[in-house]
Each structure stands twice: as structure tokens, then as C-alpha cells.
Amino acid sequence: MKKTIFTYLFLFSLFLCRAQQNNVFIDDFDKFSFEISTNLNLNSNSVTNEFISAYLNGDYISDELKNKTIERLENENRIGYINNYKAYYFQKTNKLFGSSDCGFFVGIEYHNLLEVKFKKELFEIYFNGNSQFEGQRINLDDMKFNSLKFQQIKLGLFKNINVKSGKSTVGLSLAFNKGQNNFFADVKNASFYTHTNGEQLELEIKTDVQHSDTLKSDLWAFNGVGTSLDFFYVYVNPNGNNLIFEINNFGFISWNNNSYSFSKDTLYNYSGYNIENIFNVEGEIFQQTSTDTLVDEFAYNNENNSYFSFLPMLIQLSYSQNLIKDKLTITGLLNHYTFTEYKPFILLKPNYYFNKNIRVSPLLSYGGYGKFNAGLEVSFNIAKSFSLVAGTNFLNSYIYPENLSGQGAYFSLSKKF
Secondary structure, eight states: OHHHHHHHHHHHHHHOOOOOOOOSSOSOTTSOEEEEEEEEEEEESSSOHHHHHHHHHTOOOOHHHHHHHHHHOOSSEEEEEEEEEEEEEEEEEEEETTEEEEEEEEEEEEEEEEEEEEOHHHHHHHHHOSGGGBTOEEEOOSEEEEEEEEEEEEEEEEEEEEETTEEEEEEEEEEEEEEEEEEEEEEEEEEEEEOGGGOOEEEEEEEEEEEOOSSOOSTTOOOEEEEEEEEEEEEEOTTSOEEEEEEEEEEEEEEOTTOEEEEEEEEEEEOOOOOSOTTOOOTHHHHHTOTHHHHHHHTOOSSOOOEEEEOOOEEEEEEEEEEETTTEEEEEEEEEETTSSOEEEEEEEEEEESSSSEEEEEEEEEEETSSEEEEEEEEEEETTTEEEEEEESOHHHHHOTTTOOOEEEEEEEEEEO
């Protein structure tokens, strides 16, 4: 039972638990184009690739690996997962709504976000037990979990503006958002106490919980609706230097009446159950010690009610500077997701062009859900109309998984007509 409780506690913290730079907005708005892209990012500021892979794959986790990970943990630990799929079509027109040199675009997007913020002590309890904290009250304040899946259809307009110093493009889009599922928990205050000699356990939690309909959560689930806005601005000067500013997903989803939104301020006390016959321990005893008790106590409510949640809004700024004509440029990027545990992300990307069709770009980055990472991006132009870009921010973490964190890659394919 004790193991079951701690299993639930850790999973509760996990269940409570684009750093890429491939843009759907191309830098040439004078042609019709189509683009598909995807990116996956799993990162942490403290837990290494070696440990994450072993845990997710169900591999044996040795004491050495556990203790090594504990030594790396900070007071505030983050693990974040982002996975996006996008498909866009851009078309320039000579005149639209009476305005010249403009166009429209349409896109569909799929988003999957999972993030957790947890305390070092919770990790220690889960993997090494609570005997080390006998007679102590452990502080588990300020833990969060956010799981969100949603899909979008976007319709937008853009306009090219010629100025003396170059060309600007401004775009705006409106999205219809379909909410697939959501589970959010904010543990504002929490403490765990193990009485001397293990006589009694106390778990006190004050938390806000929101979750969508649990009976329907697959891709076709329609548990919420909402709207959002995107905005972008692109500037290119005669030397080929460019500036891109974006705001994506400024909006919300309203979850339907089969959802739950509530607050809990609860003290759970466990002192065990008497067993009269150790050869007959079935029936009500196991029912009483079921983890469903903890689930009902902290994470569920009997009353359904709707709620709304803000989308993770991406604010991104990038600038590219020509250093050697047709050979070398350098790009700097800064982005941040609001309403998440994602931290400001900085990326530096030198771009070397072997010729007009092949580009190689080493990547240096810091932030997001992790810390320092290094990666590589390659780009190919095929048959003068196709462009393929692939890369990863986490090459160093794949080479040294025992010391670093970060897994994922991104890919985009575009065609100009």
C-alpha cells in the first residue's frame, strides 16, 4: 500500500506534471506556396536523457542512476514536452478586397503540450522511499502539471509593403480551436509528513484542478471550442538581412459542461488497516486502500462545470544578418510561451551555404524547459521549387545522455509554385 501511495503521489505530480525554429511564414511572399512541418521537443532543466529514456521505456533504474539524478535536481525542476504538426497554403493575389500586392493563407495545426514542475523531495520519496524523511514535514509547495491537446483551422491575410529601405510583409490570421483534452493542476501548498516509526502518514494539499471530459479524449473528441489570433511581421532589406516578429495563438478554449473545475484544500491521513487473518486479506481491505481514494480526494469532483483556459501563446523575434554574401549569415532568435512553465529561449544559428541549394547551420541554444544545448540544421533546395529543412537542437544531449537533457527534432517541406 505504501508503494501504491507514493506511486500515485509521483504520478500526481506528473499528472499535475517550439523550441524549434522552422517557421510556417516563408520569406518569399511573391509566389504561391505550400508547407508542412512538425517538431518534437522533450527537455528538462535537471533530469538527464539517460534517466528519462529509462523511465519512459520501463527499463531497470539502478540506485546509481537514481542517486546521480537526485544530485542534479534543483529546488524547482521542470520537464516539458511539445509536439506540433502544421500544414499551410499561401497564395498571393494582385488585388484582394480592393488592396493590391497582398494574399491569403489557410492552415491546419495540431498541438500537444505536457509539462510538469516538481520538488526534489517528491522525486526522492518516489524513488527512495519516505524512511529518509522520518519525523520530518516535507514542503511540496508550488508544483504544477499541464496537459493540453488541441487542433486549429486558421485563415489569414497578408500584404506586402514596399519601402525605400526594403520590403515589409504584415499578416494576420483568425483560428477556430477544437479542444481535445486538458488536465491542469496547480498545487499551491502541499506538505507530506511521516510520523516516527512510520505510525502514520499525512498528506496536505491545496490545489486548483481543471480537466476536460475524461470519457472522450481521443483525436476526434470535441470537448471544447475557442478562437485565437496570429500576427506576423517580416522585413527584408536589399542586403538580404531580415527581421521576423510573430505572436501565435493569442486566444482561448472554452471547455464544455462535461468538464470539471474546482479547488481542494484537503488533509489526508493514513494510519493503515487492521488485518485479523493474514491468509484472508481480500475484499473490502483492498477496496479501502485503493488509489481511487486518493484520486477522488485530490483530483476529482462530482459536479460538472465548464471552464476556459488560455492557449500557450508564442511570442517570437528573429533577425538574420548577412556576413559573407551568398556564403555566410547568422540568425538570432528569442521566444517565449506565456501561460506555461516554459522559460525564455535564446538561439544562435550561423548559416553556411555550400551553394544555392545546400545550407548547414550549427545551433546553440539556452532556455525553454532546459538549459544549454547544441544542435545542427540542414536545408536542401530540390528541383528549384522544393525546400527541405531538418534539424535538432539536442545533438549534444544524444552524444552525452548521462549528463545532458533534450530530445527531439524538427522537419519542414515546402513547395513554391
